[in-house]
Amino acid sequence: MTSDNPIVFVVDDDYRVREALSSLIASVGLHVTAYGSAAEFLAAEKPDAPACLVLDLQLPGASGLDLQRELANGSGPPIIFITGHGDIPSSVRAMKAGAIEFLPKPFGDEDLLKAIDAAIALDRTARQERAELAELRRHYALLTPREREVLPFVVAGLANKQTAGELGTSEITIGVHRGQIMRKMGAGSLAELVRMADRLRIAPAK
Amino acid sequence: MTVFSKAWRYGLAVISCGLALSLAIRLDSPSSCFFLAIMMSNLYGGKGPGVLSVLLSSLAFDYFFFPPKYHFWIQPSLYPRFAAFLVPAALIVVVVEAKRRAGEARREVDAKYRQVSEDALAQAQKSEARLRLIIDSIPVPAWSSRADGSADFINQRWLDYTGLPLEDALGWGWKIVCHPDDLDRTMEYWRSVLASHEDPELEARLRRFDGIYRRFLFRVSPLRDESGNVVQWYGTCIDIEDRKRAEEALRASEHQLRLMVDSIPALVTTMTPAGDTEAVNERLVAYTGQTPGELKNWTEKLHPEDRAGIADRWRRSVETGDPYETDERVRRADGVYRWFHVQGLPMRDAEGHIVRWYLLWTDIEDRKRTEEALRSREQQLRLMVDSIPALISIRTATGEIETVNRQCLDYTGMTVDQLKNWPETVHPDDREDAIAQWKDAIENGNPLNNEVRLRRTDGVYRWFQARALPLRDTEGGIIRWHTLYVDIEDRKRAEEALRASELNFRLIVDSIPGLLCTNTAAGEIELVNKTLLNYTGKPLGELKNWCVIVHPGDLPAVMSLWSRSVATGHPFSAEVRVCRADGSYRWFQCRGFPSRDVDGRIVRWYNLLTDVEDRRNAEEALRASEYHLRLMTETIPALVWRTTPDGEIDYVNRRVLQYAGKRLEDFGNNGWLQLLHPDDVDPTFRKWQQSTRTGEPHQVTYRLRRADGEYRWFDVRGEPLRDSEGRVAEWYGICIDVEDRKRTEEVLRSTQERLSVASQIATVGELSASIAHEVNQPLTAVVSNGNACLRWLSAQPPNLGKAMEAAERIVRDGKDAGEVVRRIRALFKRAAHEEVPLDLNDVIVEVLSLVRSETEKRRVTIETELAPDLPPVTGDRVQLQQLILNLLLNGIEAMDPVTDRPRRLFIRSGRNSEDMVLVQVQDSGVGLKDPDGVFDAFFTTKENGMGMGLAICRSVVQAHNGRLWAASSDGYGATFCFTLPLQLSAVS
Known part of the structure; x- marks a missing residue:
């Protein structure tokens, strides 16, 4: 399924936060899918659309940083980290690994939504470039x-x-x-x- | 000779012819010269030479003188001349020959005559010489004398015998050799002979040349003339000395024979050929006491039993002439019969006829008896040999077995023949030696003495001692061997047992850990055991003077004790220091006992020295220890007491008396209870009674009144002392003044509480992040929901449903946040110690919720295994939450360095026993190096930790009458455990 409707993924182990963020993001007209853990997220089938990932730093099992490392290999969506008590080393590591934003809880809705917009735009460009390159490769293969x-x-x-x-x-x-x-x-x-x-x-x- | 003489004669003729020729040539007168030669030749040579000379002369004439000269033919003219020569020559030959013959005949007659006269003379001379020789050589001195008796001839024999010269002997000279004793008689005899002209004989002695007189028989015979007058006496002296002597000897011999016959210790009779008694010897007469006449009937003298048989046998011998030999009993004069061996031999004349019987009766009574005795003794000996319990064998000089005794046969179960191969019976191990020794014995004649094992008939080998002695003949040659095998099996065993026993004794003596010595009755050391030698390091010789090994300080006392013991015989006992090989002295208990002989005299002293150095040291130490113990008991700053098993005090130390200001008697009959604080009397007495009843250790705390009336807290402990059967023998107790400690504890407790609070605050700091997270989560939800709600409301058109939902979530999450804050507050609330029934699982879950964000942050997995039906405990909730929180945080932090394995925190709760709950917190961290040290205050492994956490935890647990400990887990990590007592109602 190819669509230009961007989608926002939320991964947080706290259901209250998941519900609140889903509601907030949905209120600005974006599609939202929430997951309780990194494994759940990885297992789920995701639409081929510009996307971004709102990821809690502390997760039971694989942590947010682990998930980020996992996604860096492929064409994962840009990541916005949220954390209950973000320490500086974790945030540095997250940003270095290409996170769009690092938001300590509780955060303002503008901050989050702005970050989500930027992330989706970024993802859209990246997706386009990826598509062109694929086309070139196809030609080259001939x-x-x-x-x-x-x-x-x-x-x-x-x-x-x-x-x-x-x-x-x-x-x-x-x-x-x-x-x-x-x-x-x-x-x-x-x-x-x-x-x-x-x-x-x-x-x-x- | 005749040849020579003939040659000579013819040679003479030739020579004389030669001479005549040479003369004739010179003188030129051949005829005369040749005539001369012919005469010469004829005269001295005989007829032959004469004719030869004639012939030669004729030839010489023809050749030299008749012409032609030098030729052998004669001129016929000269024949007459030649004839003139030949004829005279022939005549000369004839004449001279006749003349010569006549002369020879005369000479022959003369010679014959002379010969005859000479022969006659020689004959006469020879006859006389022969006669003289005969006279001189007859082995009898002989002589002749004139009629008047004077000797006129004495033969050489006589002269040789007497050694007198003939001149001296002639005449009456012979008297000188006559024995002086016989001279008169001789002269008398001679005179009588001369007077009577008879020729009797005389015996007289003549001296020999060497002075010995020998007897001679003189005989004379007269030579008478025609008229019968005695002209000459001829006499001979015959040597009768030897005959005389023989006669004398014969006489003496016969006498001796007679004597012998009479004196030989046997009876002798001679019998006629017909068998009658002829003569008997004296002994027979003496024995039978009967005259020879009465002995004619000798058979009557025999024993009646023998009589008939003997007479018979005698008769047979007499008839046949066989030698007679019997044993017979003959009656003695006193009527006793004795055995005689009778031998009779016939004497035969030249024709073989029996002339006489000689019977010899030999008394064999004694021999008979001896034989009898011998026979019986041999029987006994045989019996003995067969019955002595040893194997006896007799062997030949070469070692062959001849005979053996019955024991030998019985033992080996073999026959004598089988025993010839005796080595078979010898044990195979001994066989070669035995054979070699036998060989050696036989070769050298040495007595054999060895020990061998011999096989018994049942196949069992037993030890035997073998002895073999050679029996030698008079020349020393070995005739046979006598061997004796004595069974020494038992002795061997006994010897071995003895040897083993002796060895044992020796071992015992040498191995007993004491010094042993024996002394003579006088006190000198005789023997010592090895231990003593090893100990002193001196040889036995030096130990004779035992003073050298005794400590000089002990010597006088020991010497006097010892000499008194030696003198009186009383056992000796003393303690002395004895010098060891290294020069150090050790104390020994020395005991000596005399050993006495049957008469009670002391033979030897047996002394045993026992090392008591250690015992003495131990005694000293014990004494010192006891002294110190008493000193200690009296001086320790505690009240010490002792009671009988039923609780009656029988000893208290001085401090008790000082403290209470009482005397020991006041404590009896439970008097000590009056010293207790009135509130403590009942529980104390109850506990004491229980202890004395059950024997359980007594432990109680009570207040005791001091002499000045002040009560002080004492911690009292009593322990029973049990005898070997486990019964309580005594109670020992101690009361320790804990008043000061109690007060200190109070202070400590309040300090601890304050410290606990400080620790709480520290924990708050440590947990601030977690707490923030706990609070931030609902807050984030609230804020986000709030924003969402606003957006739903401000949307065109407003989405009221969504807004409502968000608002509801805001309320819900706000409450959550409030709850979190409340819990945190409760955790850190500073409240007074308050004990309430608690479910530990609740407490654990609460605390886990607090550390959840911490564990997530640190990537720690928390696992729980909480017993669902855990009974409640009594305790202070905050303190126990704190305790668990601390343990969890510790575990989480301990796993920080771990990267190679899961960080896993495991919490388990459950009942440990009837009345205890156990909680375990197990981590997979770095583990503990010192599981006990971690509870010490200020122990920390954290960079900025105070090291108070676990110390406080322990004090919290102890305050709840529980126990907290730590242990390293299997593999890695550590486990912290604590137990808490159940609430009393829960226990029941």
């Missing part, structure tokens, strides 16, 4: 091995003749390859192809 060999020389700005010399083949063959590459990658111009290669982390040939 290239033959020889074409992938040729690509770095093309993006390095070498003429077909030079490339043919480097690879020990004819200029015409290289020209055919180049055309195929441009076509398969969907690049309108060489500059666009160079950008694509850059995003795909394909280094130009030296």
Whole structure:
């Protein structure tokens, strides 16, 4: 399910806090799903939409920081930490690991909602970038091995003749390859192809 | 000779012819020269040489003188001349030959005549010499004398015998050799002979040349002339000395024989060939007491039983001539019969006829008896040999068994033949030795003496002592061996037992932990045991003078005691210090006992020295200890008492008397109760009675009145002293003045309470974060709900339902927050100690709710196992909450460093026993190094801890009559446990 309706996940072991936050976030028109523990959150199926996670630092079992570490690997949503008695080392660690905000309980509704908006916006951008890159990868996957060999020389700005010399083949063959590459990658111009290669982390040939 | 003579004669002819030739040539007169030669040759050589010389002369004539000279043929003219020569020559030969023959015949007659006369003379001379030789050589001195008796010839024999020269002997010289005693008689005889002309004989002695006189028989015979006158006397002297002597000897011998026959200790008779008694010897006469005549009927003298048989046998011997031999009894003169051995031998003449019987009667009575005795003794001996309990065997010189006694057969169960192979009966281990020893004995003739095991008939081997002695003949050669095997099995065993026993004794003597010595009756050391030698380190020789090992300080006393004991024989006992090998002295108890012989004299002293050094030291120590104990009892700052098993006081120390200002008698009959505070009398007396009844230790606290009337608290404890059967023998007790302690405790308690409060405050600080969290949670909910509520309300259109829900949640969460605050307040409330019935599980749950955020923060899992039906305890809720809180926090903190395992806090509650509740708090932390030390005040492992927490916990538990302890858990972590008594109603 792909939707642009952002969703907010709340993970807190205290049901009172879960209820209060769900109600507050819902009151500004956002979708909210609350979970009692990190495990519960991880196990749940989540919609493919921009999201953010409001996470209690202290949780029974895996703590908030643990969950953050777990999500950092994949394309987890941005995290807003809330804590009953946040100490400085925990907050530093949370922020370093990419948390959007660190809110000590009790917090004002503006602070929380602002953080949620920012987080969702961030997530939306990230999601878009991820989608584009995936598209590029899909194109790149269409290239033959020889074409992938040729690509770095093309993006390095070498003429077909030079490339043919480097690879020990004819200029015409290289020209055919180049055309195929441009076509398969969907690049309108060489500059666009160079950008694509850059995003795909394909280094130009030296 | 004849050849030589013939050659000579012919040679003479040749030579004379040669001479004649040479002369003839010179003289030129051949005829005369040759005639001469022919004559010479013929004269001295005989006819042959004469003819030869004629021939030679003829040849010489022919050759040299007749022409032609030097040729052997003669001119015929010269034949006459030659003939003239030959004829005379022949004539000469004939004449000279005749002449020579006549001369020879005459010479021959002369010689014959002369020969005959010479032969006659020689014959006469030879006859005379022979006669003289005969006379001289006849072995009889002989002589002749003239008619008047004077000797005119004496033969050489006579001269040789007497050694007289012939001249001296002739005439009357011979008288000199006549024995002086016989001379007169001889002369008389000679005269008578001369007068009577008869020729009798005379015996007279003549002196031999060496001076010995020998007897001679003189005989003379006269030579008469035709007229019958005696012309000459011829005499001989015959040596009769030897014959005389033989006669004398014979006479003496016969006499001796007679004497012998009469004196030999046997009866002798001679019998006629017909068997009759001929002669008897003196002894027979003496024995029978009968005359020889009466003995004709000798058979009557025999024992009636023998008579017939003997007579018979004699008759048979007489008839056959066989030697006669019997044993017979002959009656003595006194009528006693004695045994005689009779031997009779016949004497035969040359023709073999029996001339006479000789009977010899030998008295064998004694021999018979001896034989009898011998026989009986041999029987006895045999019996003895067979019955002595030993194995006896007789062996040949080479060791072969000849005979054995019955015991030998019985023991081995073998026959004599089987025993020939005697080594089989010897034990295999001893066999080789036994055989070798036997061999040695046989070879060297040494007596054998060894010990061997012999197999009994049942196969059992027993020890035997073997002795073998050789029996030797007079030359010392071994005839046989006598061996004796004596069963020494039992002796061996006894010896071994004895040896073992002796060894045991020796071991005992050497191993008893005392010094032993024996002294002579005079007191000198004789023997000591090894322990003594080891102890003193001196050899026995040096110990003879035992004074050297006694401490000089003890010596005089010991010497006098010892000499008195030796003198009187009383047992000796003293304590002395004896010098050890290392020079140090130790105390010994010395006891000596005399050993006496049957007469009561002391033979030896037996002394035992027992090391009493340790005992003495122990005694000293005991004495000192007792003294110190008494001193201690009297001086310790406590009241000490002792009672009989039924509780009657029989001793109190001086402090009791001083404290109470009473005398010991005042305590009797429960008088001590009057000293107690009136409020304490009853419970104390009850407890005391229970103790004396059951024997349980007595423990009580009461107030005791001092002499000045002030009551002071005493902690009293009494313990029973039990005898070996477990019965109470005495009660010992002590009263310790705890008045000051009691007061101190009061102070302590109040201090502790204050400290507890301080600790509470510290805990508040420590828990502030947790508390904040507890409060913040509902607060966060309240604020968020409040905001939500506002937003729902301010929404267009307002969502009243949602707003309502939020408002309700606000109320609910506000209450929650209030409850939290209340609990916290209750926990830290400073309230007076208040004991109420409590459910410990409630308290635990309450405290857990407080630390929940703390455990979450520290990633600690809390597990509980709370007994559902836990009975209530009595206690102060706040203090117990504090106690549990402290233990939980401790456990949580202990797990801070743990990263390699789950941080797990485990709380369990339950009944420990009938009247106790047990609570355990177990962590998986670092554990405890000193489980007891943690309860000490100011013990801490935290950087900024006060170290009061657990000390306070313990005092809290103790204040609740419980117990708190800690232990390291299995593996890791620590466990804190406390017990609390149940509420009394719950117990019942």
